[in-house]
Amino acid sequence: MDVLSDLLYRARAKDALVRQLIQRPPWSMTFAEPPPLTLMATLGGPASVRVDGGLDSASLAAGEIVLISGKGAHTIADSLNTPPQVVVEGRTKRVIGGGEATPPLAPRTYGDGLPGATVMLRGAYELRGDVGRRLLEMLPPLAVVPAGPRTGAALDLLAAEVGRDEPGQDAVLARLLDLLLVLALRAWCAGPEADLPAWFRALGDPAVGDALRLMHEDPAQRWTVGALAAKVGMSRAAFAGRFARLVGEPPLAYLTGWRMTVAADLLRDGEESVAAVARAVGYGDAFAFSVAFKRARGVSPSVWRRARAPRN
Structure with a gap:
């Protein structure tokens, strides 16, 4: 599995929510409590998006996709000048000035459906833990x-499926949205405005990219610099220098950071013992793992787990 696929796989907590809006201007909708990652696309008609509390905004043409990262509120509208008419908090809609929200036009489809309407698709992703944050670090607050x-x-495929209600529909929509997200991420990362972390830029190097893939595929493997160098067909010294130059840190420092990222999410989400988590990320000794984890996170694995346990 390549590194981006690994991040997407590990960061997913549950299937994304897909919705369609068909609304004639003027219209404006604020999402007060959005998830960490939102994907939105316009299929036709005027549309704009603004991240509230910041300077990030954009007007969207048909076919353009916007990725919104972070949990701050954002607003979509036909125009940046249209004041919000509806506020969405979680799965609750509140009409500003009173009144009731309009009923759905079709499954997962809202608005008035009148001629001249803007048509938009929205996918909301719940990303989990440290791996999710690592993925979000690749993006600005608003990426067009x-x-x-x-x-x-x-x-086109997602638009054709979103309003249907057939067996397996949620699975179809989740996979189509995943496809759209990966294609959008690829396009953004290849564009001139992307300010990508060093490790992502290093994926384009054949040797260092292969080494990163190996570490992500099997963080429990007891990798050494020599073993990684042999796998990618380089001398130990040449590989170590090239990796540090491109990634910004030595190979084993990167490996330790990735192991601690994976371990943090395993501790938060799973019921495995600290010893089992240690083995899952390449530590045969739970004490050595605890020392490394505390050095990276400032607290022991047990304290980390208790601090992030769900509260009833």
């Missing part, structure tokens, strides 16, 4: 992906 033939084909 230009329309393209590959994302356009995926958008």
Whole structure:
């Protein structure tokens, strides 16, 4: 599994929520408690998006996709000048000035459906833990992906399915949205505005990219610099220097950081013992793992787990 696929797989807590809006201007909707990652696309009609409390905003053309990262409120509208009419908090809609929210037009489809309406798709992703944060670090608060033939084909498929209500529909929508997200991330990362972390840029190097993939595929393997160098066909010294230059840290420092990221999420989400988590990330000795974890996170694995346990 490649590194981006690994991050997406580990960061997913549950299937995404997909909705369609068909609304004639003027319209404006604020999402007060959005998830960590939102994907939105316009299929036609005027549309704009603004991250509230900041300077990030954009007007969207048909076929463009916007990725919104972070939990701050954001607003979508036909125009940046249209004041909010509806506030969405979680799964509750509140109409500003009173009144009732309009009923759905079709499964997962809202608005008035009148001629001249804007048509938008929205996918909300719940990402988990430290791996989720690592993925979000790749993105600015608002990333606009230009329309393209590959994302356009995926958008057409998602638009054709979102209003249907057939057996397995949630699974179909989740996978189509995943496809659209990966294509959008690819397009954004290849664009001129992307300010990507060093480890992601290093994926383009054949040797260092292969080494990163090996560490992500099997963090429990007892990797050494020599073993990684042999796997990618380089001398130990040449590989170590090249890795540090491209990634910004030595190979084993990167490996330790990735292991602690995986371990933090295992401790938060699972019921395995500290010893089992230690083995899962390459430590045969629970004490050595606890020392490494405390050095990285400032607290012991047990304290980390208790602090993040769900409160009834």
